[in-house]
Amino acid sequence: MKAHQQQLEHLAQFDPLTDLPNRVLLADRLQQAIAQAARHKQSLAVAYLDLDGFKQINDAKGHGIGDSFLIALSRRMNAALREADTFARVGGDEFVAVLVDLPTPNDGDPVLRRLLDAAASEIEVDGHRLQVSASIGVTIYPQDAVVADQLVRHADQAIYQAKQAGKNRYHLFDVMQDAALNAQRESLDNIRHALACGEFVLHYQPKVNMRSGAVVGAEALVRWQHPERGLLPPSAFLPVIENDPTGIDLGEWVIEAVLTQMEAWAAQGLHLPVSVNLSAHQLQHANFTERLGELLSRHPQTPPKWLELEILETSALNDLSEIANVIKDCTELGVSFALDDFGTGYSSLTYLKHLRVGMLKIDQSFVRDMMDDPEDRAIVDGVIRLSNAFHLNVIAEGVETAAHGAMLLGLGCELAQGYGVARPMPADLIPGWIHSWAPDPIWQATLAM
Ligand code: C2E
Ligand code: MG
Ligand code: MG
Secondary structure (H helix, E strand, O other), rough: OHHHHHHHHHHHOOOOOOOOOOHHHHHHHHHHHHHHHHHHOEEEEEEEEEEEEEHHHHHHHHHHHHHHHHHHHHHHHHOOOOOOOEEEEEEOOOOEHHHHHHOHHHHHHHHHHHHHHHHHOOEEEEEHHHHEEEEEEEEEOOOOOHHHHHHHHHHHHHHHHHHHHHEEEEEEEOOHHHHHHHHHHHHHHHHHHHHHOOOEEEEEEEEEEOOOOOEEEEEEEEEEEEOOOEEEHHHOOOOHHHHHHHHHHHHHHHHHHHHHHHHHHOOOOOOOOOOEEEEEHHHHOOOOOHHHHHHHOOOOOOOHHEEEEEEEEEOOOHHHHHHHHHHHHHHHHHHHEEEEEOOOOOOOOHHHHHHOEEEEEEEEHHHHOOOOOOOHHHHHHHHHHHHHHOEEEEEEOOOOOOOHHHHHHHOOOEEOOOOOOOOOOHHHHHHHHHHHHOOOOHHHHHHHO
């Protein structure tokens, strides 16, 4: 009876497959760890770990091998922690580590790095050499001064950024940003209301060819004409609706508004291709291609090839095969794609080969600093060469001065967008701007050299 009783207790607190603590025991241990950290004025870290690529092993090799792999891997990961730490299994390939006794918030870093290494180590099961990696979200108590289950939730939330930034890494939950978001959160209703009332507007930023002097297109950038707060930039509202259906609605509104605008410009004799930014969420939404097709067919006067869709390099990496398919389907409708903020993600050359994009947009941070920072210049140079090798167009964003443009021309990049050419402006100013714009003389001089 006694042995049986013990067995039942064990089952209630430990995961049957890996024999690691389960959620119940984790909650218990975390509670104690928080009390102790508060008593000793120390920090603790909650690390939520999600394996990258475990599903593929399970699918390809079967559950038996998948299970053996998980058992072996969880032992290695557990061994990377210290004696007093807790390592729990909370889902199929999800684990939570509680790192205790940290004199300062950063003292968990070496342990987290060991944990990443352990998760990415190769393991042999039945003659198969298997390897995954881990994406870890981390939050630190008492910097993040919330109760136990909320700490776990915050750590879980931070995994998203770790995955977005390219996996096999950890990302620290941003307490300040979360507070800022919470302060804004009640405005989700306001944003929905604003969309219904037509308070969103698009500004357009020209893109030019510095060599030929042609205006080659414009990028549509959304703003909220707020009745009290004035014109608000996307950073003031996009993060709030990012993962909400309202984000999809706003995204559709933007495409519809751009198609209507291109039609109006065409009626005045101005044929200007326009690019639209897509959120990852929108692109991965089940019927995106279908919706895009419907929007395009409502504007038969506007050739689909005038529409370019910009997707963030980082979001494209999230689910490569799925995104590659969406891009392929949309390309068949006639629209083209650009990878935005290129250089901030971790695209491998294979990825570039699989994504049918026509354009790379060099991220503005590299362009801005390339004049003083040789490493940023090397990145800009590298992206330009990469685009040549893959027969892609390349445009630099954040071209703030004519001198930036001259350097870009020297490196072989002819297309530019940025304050040095023009700031984003309301649609009705675009025709006049195009009429009066002339390329900077130093660009011609650079080309003549
Ligand atoms: P992005 O697509 O990379 O757009 C470029 C941003 O850089 C714009 O900021 C633009 O105003 C700004 N910019 C342009 N030239 C310069 C320059 O020379 N120097 C500096 N410092 N900045 C420059 P904005 O309009 O605030 O947009 C920020 C981001 O919001 C965009 O980055 C894009 O990711 C997102 N966004 C804008 N409109 C939409 C939209 O309709 N849908 C979605 N999903 N995202 C959008
Ligand atoms: Mg963009
Ligand atoms: Mg960009």
